[in-house]
Amino acid sequence: MNAAAEQTRAALRHNEPMARHTSWRVGGPADTYFEPPDLPALQAFLVDLPAGTPLLWIGLGSNLLVRDGGFRGAVVCLGKSFAAIEPLGETRLRAGAGLPCAKLAQHCGRQGLAGGEFLAGVPGTVGGALAMNAGAHGGETWQCVQAVRTIGRDGVVHQRTPADFRVAYRSVSGPVDEWFLAAEFGFEHAPPSQVQAAIHALLRRRAATQPLRQANAGSVFRNPPGDHAARLIEATGLKGLTRGRAQVSERHANFIVNLGGARAADIEALIDDVQARVEAATGVRLEPEVRRVGEAA
Structure with a gap:
């Protein structure tokens, strides 16, 4: 077996507990788990995967709930091998799908690139942010996107533009059976000190209002038009509500935290x-942002 094949084999696991790979720290085993060491290995994996096998792509495992029975299929995690930042001009860059959004924001701060400060508040990767048009503090991912690179289930890489996708609030749809590999972002020039100050202010606000020291998956529900999910949940008296070892955060009502052992x-x-109680009390049906996958125990 050559070195490349050995590297690929080492990155492939079976019956992998997904609790190790989700920010809630819960989830049963995935039949197959693969963190590709490079693009050719990913292409080969996709080509060899049986056509009927369910396929789940993850980054940091935020905004994701894997049920206790696990995932009957293959999980692909784009990690450090897909986390490069490549300058494309004075205000443009390409970021890999495996890059944490917080690191992209830090890079923008150092380079004096304004417009992506909000990414410091997105607790996932670029790939996940592209898939759901993630946002924070008034900014949204696709407002900065100029092009994306995707890969199909057949292993073919595509270069696409925003016109190939239908983008809305926390929603993105596009070509079927294609997943994000990278995106080209466009920003604006600003003094690095100004961009860094904006990021630091955002991080201070986040630390003061969100339960960052407890396992969570970020915001659980989308904000309804003209309102905030957290306000509705708090107004319904649900802060601190528990089920087992899961709790509606006492710091931010739109977060659910794992108290340990959930x-x-x-x-x-x-x-x-929470969804049922808020609807009964207010008439508003909150829509989850969190993606639920897998089987019950």
Whole structure:
């Protein structure tokens, strides 16, 4: 076996506990888990994957709830090998899908690139942010996107423009069976000190209002038009509500935290309970941002 094949084999695992790879720290085993060491290895994996095998792509595992019975299929995690930043001009760059959004924001701060400060508040990777048009503090991912690179289930790489996608609030749809590899972003020039000051202010606000020291998946529900999910949840008296070892955060009502030892079933039951109680009290049906996958125990 050559070195490349050995590297690929080492990156492939079976019956991998997804609790190791989700920010909630819950989730049963995936049948197959693959963190490709490079693009050729990813292409070969996709080509060899049986056509009917369910396929789940993850980054940091935020905004994702894997049920306790696990995922019957293959999980692809784009990690450090897909986290490069490549300058394309004075105000443009390409960022790999595996790059944490916070690191992209830090790079923008150092280079004096304004417009992406909000990415410091997005707790996932560039790939995940592209997939759901993630946002924070008034900014959204696709407002900065100029082009994307995707890969199909057949292993073919595509270069696409925003016109190939339908982008809305926390929603993106486009070519079927294609996943993001990288994106080209366009920003604006600004003094680095100004950009860094904006990022630091955002991070201070985040630390003061969000339960960053407890396992969570970011915002659980989308904000309804003209309102905030957190306000509705708090107004319904649900801060601190628990199911098992899962709790509606006492710091931010639109966060659910793992108090330690929570099951995915606890979190899912709490999501459904909050949704039902808020609708009964206010008439507003909150829509989850969190993606739920896999089987119950």
